Amino acid sequence: MSNKIKREIDNIEIPKELHYRAKQGIQQAKVETKVSKRFMGNRKIAISTAVLIMFFIVIGSTFVSPTMSSILAKVPFLSNITASAPIEKVLTEELNERGYKVHGVDQAPYPKKIMYVAINGTQAYYEDNKDEILNEAEDILLAHNYDAFSVQTVKYNREKELVTEEEMMENLSEETKQYVKESDILIEEIHQKFEESGFNTSGFGVTHNEYDHNVTVDVPNTEKRTAEIEQTIQQIIDSNDFGEFDIKLNIFNKERRELESAIATSVIPPLHEGLRARKEFHTKGMAYSFHPLPLQIIVKTTIDSSDRDAKEIAKKIETNVEGFLNTEEIKKVMKNEPYKIIVRSSDQKKLN
Numbered sequence: 001m002s003n004k005i006k007r008e009i010d011n012i013e014i015p016k017e018l019h020y021r022a023k024q025g026i027q028q029a030k031v032e033t034k035v036s037k038r039f040m041g042n043r044k045i046a047i048s049t050a051v052l053i054m055f056f057i058v059i060g061s062t063f064v065s066p067t068m069s070s071i072l073a074k075v076p077f078l079s080n081i082t083a084s085a086p087i088e089k090v091l092t093e094e095l096n097e098r099g100y101k102v103h104g105v106d107q108a109p110y111p112k113k114i115m116y117v118a119i120n121g122t123q124a125y126y127e128d129n130k131d132e133i134l135n136e137a138e139d140i141l142l143a144h145n146y147d148a149f150s151v152q153t154v155k156y157n158r159e160k161e162l163v164t165e166e167e168m169m170e171n172l173s174e175e176t177k178q179y180v181k182e183s184d185i186l187i188e189e190i191h192q193k194f195e196e197s198g199f200n201t202s203g204f205g206v207t208h209n210e211y212d213h214n215v216t217v218d219v220p221n222t223e224k225r226t227a228e229i230e231q232t233i234q235q236i237i238d239s240n241d242f243g244e245f246d247i248k249l250n251i252f253n254k255e256r257r258e259l260e261s262a263i264a265t266s267v268i269p270p271l272h273e274g275l276r277a278r279k280e281f282h283t284k285g286m287a288y289s290f291h292p293l294p295l296q297i298i299v300k301t302t303i304d305s306s307d308r309d310a311k312e313i314a315k316k317i318e319t320n321v322e323g324f325l326n327t328e329e330i331k332k333v334m335k336n337e338p339y340k341i342i343v344r345s346s347d348q349k350k351l352n
Contacts, residue, residue, distance in 0.1 A: 087146055087277075091115060094140050100133050101125065103156040111284040113149045113276065115141065118156040126155045146277045175210065182242045183208045189236045190215070199229055202252075214246040220254045259335060260290050266333050268297075271324055275299060281317055284346075294338035297321065305345040314343040314351035 085093075088105040095102040101120040108114035117137050119126050130153040137151040169177060183206045190204060200223040205216045215233050219226060230247050237245050268288055275283035287298040299317055303310045318341050324330060325339065343352040 087144060090144065091117065091137055091140055095133060095136060098136060100129065102133065115149050115151050117151060117153045119153055120156050123155065148277055148279045179208045185240060186236065190233060193232050193236065197232065199223065199225060213243055214248060216248045216250060218250045218252060221251050222254065259337065262333050263337065267330055271321065282313055294340050296340050296342060298342045298344060300344050302346050305347050305349040305351065310345060310351050317343050318352045
């Protein structure tokens with residue numbers, strides 16, 4: 001996802017059945033009309049743009065590394081978030097340790113703050129134990145200071161979780177299958193030519209569907225053979241006769257991209273999780289953007305701008321975010337990056 005696109009962590013439509021299907025990287029309904037493929041390193045990714053965003057969100061919610069745990073412990077408002085691993089994993093492990101047959105735990109689609117506990121076993125086992133498991137899960141959440149989340153239980157269904165690539169392809173139209181096939185050919189040939197030529201790129205993508213036909217390449221500004229890269233791609237497109245494609249080279253500063261990536265992975269996720277975990281912050285989600293500068297950190301609340309406590313709550317949020325950003329560990333990641341904190345009401349008004 002381009003660094004020039006505003007990262008909306010929470011503003012994506014995601015179906016209720018996300019919890020396990022998203023882990024397979026599949027959403028059949030939206031794959032039908034959008035085919036977008038990307039090659040990064042040695043991995044080829046072939047899923048729809050919508051699925052990419054969903055997958056990003058699922059991964060983003062499981063943020064707590066050992067290093068990050070030490071950071072959280074030193075930040076006043078985050079120190080109460082005691083889970084040393086993703087809270088979904090903590091819930092799953094602790095429930096299993098207590099003897100329950102739990103397959104896994106997932107968060108509900110935004111903006112709901114619900115943990116879904118998927119229970120293994122027979123229907124009879126589920127009916128006999130679901131209430132007890134729900135109560136135990138609620139106790140575990142509270143013990144780790146996740147007081148803003150509720151719990152629901154569901155019967156685990158393996159068949160709904162697993163959708164093979166072949167099954168996904170079966171449900172596509174013939175036209176979309178052809179787009180997929182042609183995209184595969186372009187990706188393989190471009191990758192091969194790039195390796196032969198030794199071009200320095202960080203990845204490239206092919207979008208080929210009824211609406212868009214383009215090839216996008218991320219190129220560090222140290223690679224000077226941009227005209228040759230573009231010419232190589234055009235030759236491959238012409239030789240395959242798949243129609244006209246737009247070619248776009250995203251020239252980026254490597255150091256700048258590494259900084260933005262570090263902030264996106266080590267600063268935003270724990271802040272997002274910490275604010276959403278506690279009722280006192282009335283936070284439903286976050287967004288952030290580097291463009292235009294300075295970095296905008298946007299906290300989206302459930303408070304109406306007419307609420308008499310709105311300004312006070314916004315000030316509390318801003319103070320705690322400032323405290324987090326000014327810890328020594330986070331300052332090392334931020335490297336003096338300028339930023340602006342914006343706290344928004346539920347009716348989209350700035351509160352601070």
